[in-house]
Amino acid sequence: MAKEKTYKHVDEMRPWNDKEHLLECVAWTPETADVMTFTFKPDQPGHWFRYQPGQFLTLELPVGPDPVMRTYTISSTPSRPYTIQVTAKAQKDSIGTRWMMEHLKPGMKLKAYGPVGDFSYVRHPGDKYLFISAGSGITPMMSMTRDLSDREPDSDIAFIHCARSPNDIIFRWELEYKARHMPHFALGFIVEQLERSQLWTGLKGFIDRAKISLLAPDFLDRKVFCCGPAPFMATVRDALQNAGFDMDNYHEEAFLPAAAPAPLVVPVYADGEAPTKVTFALSGKEGQCEPGFTLLQAGRANGVRIAAACESGLCGxxxxxxxxxxxDMQHNGGILDEEIEEGYILACCSRPLTDVEIEA
Ligand SMILES: Cc1cc2nc3c(=O)[nH]c(=O)nc-3n(C[C@H](O)[C@H](O)[C@H](O)COP(=O)(O)OP(=O)(O)OC[C@H]3O[C@@H](n4cnc5c(N)ncnc54)[C@H](O)[C@@H]3O)c2cc1C
Incomplete structure (x- = not known):
């Protein structure tokens, strides 16, 4: 007999909260030769996904005996909250993303941490937006565009995306569809190269001030979000600055690779320095943190596993x-002010000033 399913409206379901979750893969979709989108549902029925467009999460991937952590922007939109998607591009020698492409199949479950991040129009609203991306840097722009097109379809968006070739443009057809259906959505692609005899009506070459002006003539009046490789973002920043753009209206996101675990070196004590006591409340352990060490390192030294990916205060x-x-916490944007007020810290970039107790 077929299992009876109860239809639930979103207000009868519970939101995914921001700590640790199990996601169940329901589909994978090739986007380009080296890019795939993975769709997940919550492993428990009756939940919906609550996040801001542009935020990211970190997946724990069971690649080998020790799992690896990889951070991906959520490419889907919170306006369609029943599933969540990430769109991943395999880099050369990729370990984590390649594992997902070759092994992650519907029915498999992954641990996820997040959502995190303030690279979102929700946190930096404007009257008009300019989204500039390259390669996989398109994912936060796509999430924001999908969200705006559902919530405020008359939003004024200029979207410039750069790719190696037309075949490497991720989400090309969906963006072209949006350009036809959203009254104030201007779309421009710039590609580095074409296949022999390939038909192409977009721009060719690399992004510069002239191309930005051509595709978004009023760019000086827009709130700019930029994401792509570091040299790409540096070029965009220079072009905007040289044009007299107000950089308070510029926001960027760097897709830094996951770091290798910070080594546990033998501590050198300066005069008056001493280790501090750390209590790990959840695991019921107590240990010491050497001067200069982070709480993440103290956890490792004392056999307490704290999940971590970037180890530079970015991914949260x-x-x-x-x-x-x-x-003393020196983070790089991986934690929000309101989370700090609620008592959260990032273990990878927090060094004890006194004896400390954390929930780990
Ligand atoms: C906030 C944030 C959001 C992110 N969002 C996305 C996303 O939406 N989609 C996505 O595909 N990736 C995203 N990334 C990058 C992602 O976390 C991984 O770093 C990237 O996918 C590489 O992982 P991998 O397993 O493929 O390669 P790895 O096994 O980590 O590395 C393989 C090789 O590639 C090099 N490498 C690693 N990362 C990069 C990189 N970014 N650029 C160039 N070379 C690199 C390494 O040095 C190494 O030689 C994001 C990163 C951050 C911090």
Missing amino acids: TCKVIKLKGEV
Whole structure:
């Protein structure tokens, strides 16, 4: 007999909250030769996904005996909250993303941490937007565009995307569809190269001020979001600055690769320095943190696993609650002010100033 399913409206379901989740893969879709989109549903029925367009999450991938952590922007839109998607591009010698492409199949479950990030029009609203991306940097722009097209279809968006060739343009058909259906959506592609005899009506070459002016003549009045490889973003920044753009209206996201775990070196004590005591409340362990060490390193040294990916205060995977004590936290945007107010810290970039107790 077929299983009876109860139809639930979103207000009868519970939101995915921001800590650790299990996601169940339901589909994978090739986008280009080296890019795939993976669709997930919550492993528990009756939940919906709550996040801001442009935010990211970190997946724990069971690549070998030790899992690897990889961070991906959520490419789907919170306006369609029943599933979530990430769109991943395999780099040369890729370990994590390649594993997903070759092994991740519907029915498999992955641990996910997040959502995190403030690269979102929700956090930096404007009257008109200019989204500039290259390669896989298109994912946050796509999430924001999908969200705006559902919530405010008359939004004024200029979208410039750069790719190696027309075949490498991720989401090309969906963007072209949006350009036809959204009254104030201007789309421009710039490609580096064409196949022999390939028909192409977009621009060719590399992004520069002239191409930005051509595709978004009023770019000086727009809120700009930019994402792509570091040299690409540097070129865009220079072009905007040289044109007199107000850089308070410029936001960028760097897709930094995951870091190797920071080594545990033998501590050298300066005069008056001493280790601090760290209590790991969840695991019921106590240990010490050497001077200069982070709480993540202290966890490793004391046999407490705290999930972490970038190890530079950016991805937010190692967010934990600080129950007692003071730390010096030097993060790079991986934690929001309101989360700090709620008592969260990032273990990878927090060094104890006193004895500390954390929920780990
Ligand atoms: C906030 C944030 C959001 C991200 N969003 C996405 C996303 O939406 N889609 C996506 O595909 N990736 C995204 N990334 C990058 C992603 O986390 C991985 O770093 C990237 O996919 C490489 O992982 P891998 O397993 O393929 O390669 P790895 O096994 O990590 O590395 C393989 C090789 O590629 C090099 N490499 C690693 N990363 C990069 C890179 N970004 N550029 C150039 N060379 C690199 C390494 O040095 C190594 O030689 C994001 C990163 C961050 C921090």
